Amino acid sequence: MTLRAGVTPGADRDSVPTRDPASFRDPSGLVYRRDGTLYRQINQTSADDWQRLHSSGLYAELVGRGWLLEHEDAPLTERFDDLAWRVVRPVEVGFIGYPYEWTFGQLKDAALLTLDIQSAALRVGMQLKDASAYNVQFHAGRPVLIDGLSLARAPDDAPWVAYRQFCQHFLAPLTLMAQRDVRLGVMLRDFIDGIPLDLAAGLLPASSRLRFGLASHLHLHARAQRTHAGNGASSGQPPKLSRGRLEALLDSLRGAVDGLRWQPAGTEWAEYGETTSYSPAAAADKVRLVRELLGRTDGRWVWDLGANTGYFSRLASDLGRQVLALDGDAAAAERHYRYLREIGSSSVLPLVMDLANPSPALGWAGTERRSLFERANADVLMALALVHHLAIGNNVPLPMLSSFFARLGSQLIVEFVPKSDPRVTAMLASRQDVFTDYSLEGFRAAFAADWEAVEEQPVTDSERVLFLFRRR
Amino acid sequence: MVKLSLGGCFARYDGRAFTQSGRNLWSSQMVFGYIDAGSGSMVIQALIAAAAAVPFFFRRQISRVFAAVRRDDQPKDRARR
Numbered sequence: 001m002t003l004r005a006g007v008t009p010g011a012d013r014d015s016v017p018t019r020d021p022a023s024f025r026d027p028s029g030l031v032y033r034r035d036g037t038l039y040r041q042i043n044q045t046s047a048d049d050w051q052r053l054h055s056s057g058l059y060a061e062l063v064g065r066g067w068l069l070e071h072e073d074a075p076l077t078e079r080f081d082d083l084a085w086r087v088v089r090p091v092e093v094g095f096i097g098y099p100y101e102w103t104f105g106q107l108k109d110a111a112l113l114t115l116d117i118q119s120a121a122l123r124v125g126m127q128l129k130d131a132s133a134y135n136v137q138f139h140a141g142r143p144v145l146i147d148g149l150s151l152a153r154a155p156d157d158a159p160w161v162a163y164r165q166f167c168q169h170f171l172a173p174l175t176l177m178a179q180r181d182v183r184l185g186v187m188l189r190d191f192i193d194g195i196p197l198d199l200a201a202g203l204l205p206a207s208s209r210l211r212f213g214l215a216s217h218l219h220l221h222a223r224a225q226r227t228h229a230g231n232g233a234s235s236g237q238p239p240k241l242s243r244g245r246l247e248a249l250l251d252s253l254r255g256a257v258d259g260l261r262w263q264p265a266g267t268e269w270a271e272y273g274e275t276t277s278y279s280p281a282a283a284a285d286k287v288r289l290v291r292e293l294l295g296r297t298d299g300r301w302v303w304d305l306g307a308n309t310g311y312f313s314r315l316a317s318d319l320g321r322q323v324l325a326l327d328g329d330a331a332a333a334e335r336h337y338r339y340l341r342e343i344g345s346s347s348v349l350p351l352v353m354d355l356a357n358p359s360p361a362l363g364w365a366g367t368e369r370r371s372l373f374e375r376a377n378a379d380v381l382m383a384l385a386l387v388h389h390l391a392i393g394n395n396v397p398l399p400m401l402s403s404f405f406a407r408l409g410s411q412l413i414v415e416f417v418p419k420s421d422p423r424v425t426a427m428l429a430s431r432q433d434v435f436t437d438y439s440l441e442g443f444r445a446a447f448a449a450d451w452e453a454v455e456e457q458p459v460t461d462s463e464r465v466l467f468l469f470r471r472r
Numbered sequence: 473m474v475k476l477s478l479g480g481c482f483a484r485y486d487g488r489a490f491t492q493s494g495r496n497l498w499s500s501q502m503v504f505g506y507i508d509a510g511s512g513s514m515v516i517q518a519l520i521a522a523a524a525a526v527p528f529f530f531r532r533q534i535s536r537v538f539a540a541v542r543r544d545d546q547p548k549d550r551a552r553r
Contacts (some may be wrong), residue, residue: 026506129505152505159521161505164513216520221513228512238509239518248528249521 017080021367022134029149031090032080038092039078040071042149044085049126049152056124058151067117069093069139069146091139093146094301094349095324095377098369099133099169100188101351101359103334104177104262105341107185110136110143111170111257117145118160119250122243127154131162133169133194134369141346159241160249164225167217168194171256175218176200178260179208182330185352192363197222213256264331264338278462285460287315290384290413293455293468294319297411299379305355305408306386310336310348316382317347324378328354355386356394378409385464387443388417388424392435398446406450412469416443420463440465 015035023031028046032039042050053059062068071088078087099107110133118128128150135147160166169188172195176184180203187195201222208214241249278286294302294316302316307325309332316323325348327333336350353359358372383405390396396404405412417424418440419433437446444453451469458465 028506130507159509159514159517161509162507163517164510165507167513216516216523220520221516224512224516225510226512228510228515238504238511238514241518241521244529245518245521245525248525249517251528252520252524 019080021365022363022369024364026130026147026149028152030080034078034080037078038090039074039080040088040090040149041080041084042086042088043083045083046149046152047085050086050149052124052126052153053148053151056126058121058124058126059148061120062117062145066142067113067120067145068148069137069144071148090146093137093139093144094322096370096375097138097349097351098188098359099136099173100186101353102138102185103330103337103350103352104174104182104185104264105334105337106138106143106350107133107170107174107177108257108260109341111166111174112254113143113145114166114170115250115254115257117151118162119247121151122154122246122250125154126151127160128162131166131169133188138349141340141344141348157240157242159238160246163249164221165194166253167197167221170194171214171217171253172197172200174257174260175208175214176203178262179205182262182264182334185330189359189362192369197225211256211259213252213259217253217256262334264334282459282462282464286384286415286462286464286466289457289459289466290382291315291319293413293457293466294321294380294382296455296468297380297413299411301377302380302382303378303409304382304384306383306389307336307350308332310339310350312382312384313348313350314345316380317345321347321380323348325350326353326355328352328356356390356396373407376408380411380413381405381409383412383414385415385417385423387414388421388427388438391438392424392427395434398437398443399449402447402450406471410471412451412467412471414447414467414469415459416440416465416467418463 017032017034017039020031020033027043028049029040029042032041059068063070069091071090074087074089076084076087080087099110102110113136114128114131114133118131121127129152130150132150135145135150136143137146138144139146168191173185173188176187176195184203191199197218201219204214204218209219290312300322302313302321302323304310304313304316304323304325307313307327308329310325313323313325313336325333325336327336327350330352333350333352336348340348340350353372359369361367361371361374362369387398387401390401391398405414419425419428419435419438447453447467447469450472452472453467454470455468456465457467
């Protein structure tokens with residue numbers, strides 16, 4: 001959903017631009033679409049900062065390093081309103097993911113990128129005036145800053161205005177994930193401007209106070225916030241901070257972030273790839289069939305639902321597709337991300353997503369951060385060894401599962417796993433079997449409402465069946 | 473009342489709040505952005521930066537010395553080869 005422009009659009013154009021619903025906090029410009037094209041407007045008030053970004057060589061350096069999203073100039077006639085000084089067309093990110101959907105490693109890499117950019121900016125007398133994790137996206141396999149307007153002139157001897165935001169958006173969630181429980185990353189869903197430091201400090205183990213970086217940037221910081229709360233103007237002018245000390249602060253933050261470690265192991269799904277119950281013949285046949293079925297689909301984007309550590313995502317990637325790999329298990333998704341980073345993959349984006357509770361629309365007016373459905377761009381969905389987890393593990397009736405998939409994509413490769421399969425038998429071992437419709441016939445009937453079956457293939461040496469569907 | 477001196481940056485902790493003194497601590501420039509920097513965050517940032525500066529500059533000096541030594545050694549190595 002997009003918001004209509006609230007002011008007079010560029011007088012030279014008839015088409016009405018629509019503001020990106022997340023682009024409203026910073027008065028120095030905005031992001032919008034006109035006739036389907038993405039634009040960024042730089043307002044007159046930010047002309048100096050924008051010129052300095054380019055004349056200082058910082059833009060070229062950051063783009064050259066792959067740290068900042070590139071843009072090209074667009075005619076001023078494409079402006080959103082008359083506050084415009086310049087209009088640019090940024091490169092579009094394939095899929096917008098949010099920090100509460102990132103793995104631990106993704107959030108950590110985004111944090112380190114933010115600090116690297118701040119250091120580079122300081123060298124030319126500029127700074128990141130905000131350090132929102134939402135200004136970072138994963139593009140072509142790497143984190144990249146998408147908001148060039150975040151870079152502004154740094155007043156002499158001024159502290160970093162985005163220090164608080166950095167600690168709330170990055171350091172607090174990363175520390176909670178590393179030192180308490182990785183699942184606490186989902187707190188970023190509720191705390192849209194980062195996790196309050198007093199809350200993080202209260203949840204962290206006492207041992208976190210033994211490390212200088214965490215004791216100072218989180219615990220002491222939380223205390224200082226509490227004691228100075230409401231001071232406002234009465235606290236006087238901000239403290240003076242030399243460039244050398246700012247560098248020391250950034251170095252300290254980098255050390256604190258870099259020192260946070262988490263090993264993705266021990267969960268059921270992180271180990272699943274190695275302990276799967278397929279026979280070698282069945283596993284090989286499934287790979288062959290999925291590759292064949294993928295070859296019969298068209299479109300650029302494949303969503304691998306329940307991707308685990310990404311074996312089948314890479315199969316799609318090898319066929320030249322862009323892949324969004326979703327899995328609810330933080331350890332499996334983290335292992336997937338680390339592998340992709342190691343091989344330098346640019347075509348697969350892993351995200352943590354519980355499909356039984358997918359990301360809702362969040363933020364201001366419920367439109368600032370879009371739901372998974374609002375971001376659906378899948379040409380092909382893969383749901384391999386997933387249906388039984390949703391249908392039996394989460395009691396989702398098969399017709400509801402069918403319509404769920406139909407909201408996300410128009411082609412579907414799906415695997416049906418019958419009750420006689422050892423994994424389903426294990427799921428039913430400690431509960432009443434209330435799933436009377438859960439059978440191959442019931443599956444075909446339920447999915448026929450939304451999908452046309454193109455192909456049905458049994459997997460050799462197993463009772464599993466693969467389907468290729470097209471949405472009706 | 474505890475008075476801290478960290479690299480020339482003075483701060484007092486009176487049990488409730490950090491306060492600062494020293495004329496050189498305060499800038500008359502407008503440094504705030506469009507987000508709330510937080511007064512507590514600004515104060516603690518200055519203190520942490522002052523504390524972190526000591527080992528930071530020490531490490532930097534050491535690495536400069538090592539870099540200089542390496543530079544001095546390189547021509548000799550080449551000459552030996």
